[in-house]
Amino acid sequence: MKIIFTFQPKEEFISELKNSFQEVEFLFYKKIKEAEKELPEAEVIVTMGEDLTDFHIEKSKKCKWIMVTSAGLEKMPFKAIKKRGILVTNARGIHRIPMAEFTIGLMLQHAKQLQAVWKQEKDSVWSRRLPTSELHEASLLILGAGAIGGEIARLGKAFHMKVTGVNSSGTPAKHFDSMFTLKTFQTELGNADYILSVLPSTEKTKHLLQVEHFEQMKDTAVFINIGRGDLVEESVLLEVSEKKLIQHMYLDVFDKEPLPKDHPFWENEGITVTPHLSSITKKYMPRALEIFKKNVTTYRNNSENYINVIDAERGY
Template identity: 50%
Template sequence: MKILFSFLPKEEQRLSLINRFPQVDFIFHKDLNENELKTASVFVTYGEDLKPSHIEGAKKLKWVMVASAGLEKMPLQEIAQRNILLTNVRGIHKTPMAESILAHILSIKKSLPLIAENQKKAEWSKRVPSSELYGSTALIIGPGAIGGEVGRLLQAFGVHTIGCNRSGKTASYMDEMVSFKSLKEVLPKADIVISILPSTEETRGLLTYEHFKSMKESAIFMNYGRGDLLKEQDLKQALEDNCIAYAVLDVFAKEPLESDHPFWSMPNVIISPHISSHSSQYVVRALEIFSRNLTSYLNEESNFENVIDVSRGY
């Protein structure tokens, strides 16, 4: 059985897979090798290189493993038509992303950017605003694995957490839960609004100017899900109108963000260039999930982790 990678794990990681699964023919490339894909049974990818034409030509393909959580660039319809197993690495992002989110919140609350600027100017100034997380309220839109970890950390700081998802069903480390339908009702309560939503038909354009207008003027808005959650012009206008105090953005409608985009020069916008999930442990964790699933695959079992409902895209 041939397994094709379109990215190159470290040498010790490649050797570990080869030694653990000697019955498998592993092919590693830095990018997608179309000829190798035609005879591969399993394809391991970051999810941005696979096109509908590739699915058509990959007659032996039975399983696609995406070493990412996002699937919006995948040819889902063609994968569904071929009944190809699709899995991802949902859950491995929760530690680095939750730490990144908390770091930015604390940085704003404790005015770390201003402190850094004062240091550059050798300016001894105690006129630095500082506020506490304790006693505040955070609305987490998309309280899955990542959102739950964010909620856990925030609760440790004494923050009241409200989760918001499609159904309103209970999620881990949320003090309250609401559905998308009740979003406007809870936004005025939140000091921090964090979106960690995937890109689906239900989430694209979910937030509008009216949502930002209903938030506290002191609120921090953070988007760590997907850029198509909102129209960037709506967010820009909301910031200019002082509807909210800050926006921390890790994702954008078009990436990389163009150098002349107004967000770069706005004093109340913090740009994180889609790096919140970066970690030295990222590939390690991804390959751990892949190895467990590969063991099940080789044993002809069906207990796979992170199987994607292709019709929903998550």
């Protein structure tokens, strides 16, 4: 059994895998180009999810399973994968804790005006007139009530926030006071103090939010996007900021990354840019490989109890 990695984990992780599955031949490459010669013999391909193409799927004649060690799948060649009937699993859920903590951190930073506090400290200014607020009883609308959204909702409840969510069916979920769908969530926009998106990139979510949605929000509302950069067109975000339709936007994801140095977002007072780091943690790879190891055992046992099976038709 041959398993190919199209990226190079740290040596400690390589050793752990080899020790755990001594009968498996693991091959590790820094990038997909280096792995191409071995693809025809690989039963399993492990990827970060951004390097495989139709060419690679066609070349991987023996491939039965692709493990994506991230949650993002928008760059995966699903048409070719579906045609071949290849199983796909990913690392959905491992971002739950770091992204939830990151989001709560942003909301606390905003409520307590910490950016302004840090500027005052730098300028040696003593002023207690900052317009601070509380998360207590504030309203939080979470677009994307999955594993990450659910953890954010749980933490929000610790601050006694009113938490509403959006999922595909509108089915109620734990820690949410109410649930909406992509077709009905607009009715809640005017009530939310914080609007957070953790939505994936799909045909239904691409450019979902338009200027009209922000016009329905409170002028004191805060928009946070830690999901995907194509949820809102950049021109829409700039128009929203120029018109001061809401109080502030915290953006961690962008249509094109890294964000160019001359991009207008950097200098915009109504926008705070963070460099797609909401999911970054030292525990990322150990968590992803733990899912992979459990699925390797399932694969070897010819079982069907895989973790995080992806629907190639839907792309998630």
